[in-house]
Amino acid sequence: MTTTPTVQAAAPAAALLRLDPQWQALPGRAYGSRQPVLRGGLVVAPLPRGLDVAALDAGLAAATALPGPLPLPPHTPAALALAQRLLFWSCALQRQALLPVHGNASAWLPGPPAEASAPQRVEAALPCATPRAAAATLAWVAGALQAALAGAAPRPESLERLREQLQADRAGGINTHRFLAAAAQLDLPVTPVAGNVHRFGDGRHACWLDSSFTERTPAIGTRLAQDKVQTAQVLRQRGLPAPVHALAADADAALRVARRLGWPVVVKPADTDQGRGVAAGLCDEESLRAAFAAARAHSARVLVEKHFDGSDHRMTVFQGELLKTTVRRPGGVEGDGVQNVAQLVALAQRGAELQRRSRERGRGELLALDEEALGLLAQAGLTPQSVPAPGRYVALRRRANVSAGGSIALVPPEAVHPDNRRLAVEVAAALQLDLAGIDLLIPDISTSWLESGAVVCDVNSQPQIGSSTSPHVYAELLRRLVPRGGRIPVLLALGAPALAGALAAALPPLPRAGVLGCASALGVHVGGVPVAGRLDSAFDAGQAVLAHRGVDAAVLALPWGPLQRTGLPMDRCDVLLLTPPPPALPEGAVREALRLVLPHARGVVVLPQAMRGLLPAGFGTGSAPRLLFESDTAACIARAARCLEETCHD
Secondary structure, three states, X not given: OOOOOEEEOOOOOOOOEEEOOEEEEEEEEOOOOOOEEEEEEEEEOOOOOXXXXXXXXXXXXXXXXXXXXXXXXXXXXXXXXXXXHHHHHHHHHHHHOOOOOOOOOEEEOOOOOOOOOOOEEEEEEEEOOOHHHHHHHHHHHHHHHHHHHOOOOXXXXXXXHHHHHHHOOOOOXXXXXXXXXXXHHHOOOEEEEEOOEEEEOOHHHOEEEEOOEEOOOOHHHHHHHOOHHHHHHHHHHOOOOOOOEEEEOOHHHHHHHHHHHOOOEEEEEOOOOOOOOOEEEEXXXXXXXXHHHHHHOOOOOEEEEEOOOOEEEEEEEEOXXXXXXXXXXXXXXXXXXXXXXXXXXXXXXXXXXXXXXXHHHOOOOOOOOOHHHHHHHHHOOOOOOOOOOOOOEEEOOOOOOHHHOOEEEXXXXXXXXXXXXXXXXXXXXXXOOOEEEEEXXXXXXXXXXXXXXXEEEEEEOOOOOOOOOOOHHHHHHHHHHOHHHHOOOEEEEEOOOHHHHHHHHHOOOOHHHOOEEEEEOOEEEEOOEEOOOOOOOHHHHHHHHHOOOOOOEEEEEEOOOOHHHHOEOOOOEEEEEEOOOOOOOOHHHHHHHHHHHHHHEEEEEEEEHHHHHHOOOOOOOOOOOEEEEEXXXXXXXXXXXXXXXXXXXX
């Protein structure tokens, strides 16, 4: 069921910049945004002469640690300039909090600019991941701009409260955020499905992703990969290098296993990922018991494993191909011969890279002189006051995961021995995983594992792809998973529900045995067959037909009136058919509907000659969209059908 909630986004009552008390959340796309928007208005009081917008941007950039926007075009009215800054910083702060907000916001004057001494109203549409997060950010930026106009800086504690609030609305994990950003870069349509699952593309060209789980990732392989005991069993059956380990019911049993395998050993949960609860290089009973207790906090099943001395590599495999290899080093500090360990840790904590990782993962300090770090220092004969020699690396973490403060570096493809490349591919194939992260311990990645020995210590069916070393991989995966840019030809018709049937009747059979999906308030039809029950609105019907995997092209008929409550079910249409709006609909509402829809028309716009005067001045004068005028509605329907057919042939 389609709903259009309103959200509070009010600034202080005495502000020079006053937001409407309530902004409307549209569930569909609108005003050129590729995602849902928060729609509302603001009133800007008369501003000081010579308002320095660049100075406002500089102040907010300093407060938020974000780059400022590009300069505004000359002669932008002051009220519009301030509104555009409000929207820019609202989007930027949401993106900084890893909320998937992509594309540009829109701001416009509903009428001619007011006199300098009079308040000016500005209308706006803000892309949003969730209405709550967008409204909270909008209100904070309004307050920050108000403070800046009064010569004050934003209060850091208020920004921290906002960031904490935004954490609750983050997309599920770093992978999801990066895939959504890559989709925006590639201009792929994206629609939330349920939970953390998103649909990339429409109709027959769609693909579902849940973080780095693809719709082709097998459930059986995933289940096996999530259990380290079963994973090792599968690898041994294929003659691949699996670790030697055993389950331990308690700390005493763990000690017996360690003595049987021989020190040093590794203790870890049998069914967790991201290195949680893992302790490597254990050499005595005391550290083993502590590690067992830590692992038991994560899982009832704890493994004791023979330690293998080698460098920790993550090898990412997709559909039988090694995409990349990285080498990981446990979190720690490098000596400079001057500063002691405690000073080096404090310096690292202030570094941009660790702060970025902490912010992305919603955690505190990833590197600290905690119990684990102090124990490793003691093993190395050091204390927090020790001054390591220049270049000496002091490990403060037992595991090399980035989530634990570890560092990561890309290995050039030519440095990976062909046998090791084949090993990673074979491991993924053994578990029948289409996308997998293979954690390989090996002394030298450039030497064959058949000569040096190696151990596959873990297989991840939902691997972190990693944006710091190879951000391009997200886009590369989407190109391979989502055919033809995820697009199907779409004809959007504004008018009566019967338009969908009339357009379908006017269309000849689609090329290449394509299947036409039609949606309107009357229902959803695919290939002329009803495939859904009566939905609440034409908007819901449009969403349903675009989600159908059997559809090669779509015709969506939406009424004029509800557009301002729902927006559009898609972010782009190849053909836009405009038919005369109902006589009872005020001209202002018609013009607002056109303002909402026209930025989404990318091919042609077909309309009766009599409607020419409703189009905004200058619209259609560029290369796209093309305007095609016909004498009446019947001729428009025939012309729009021919245009869709041509698009399908293309």
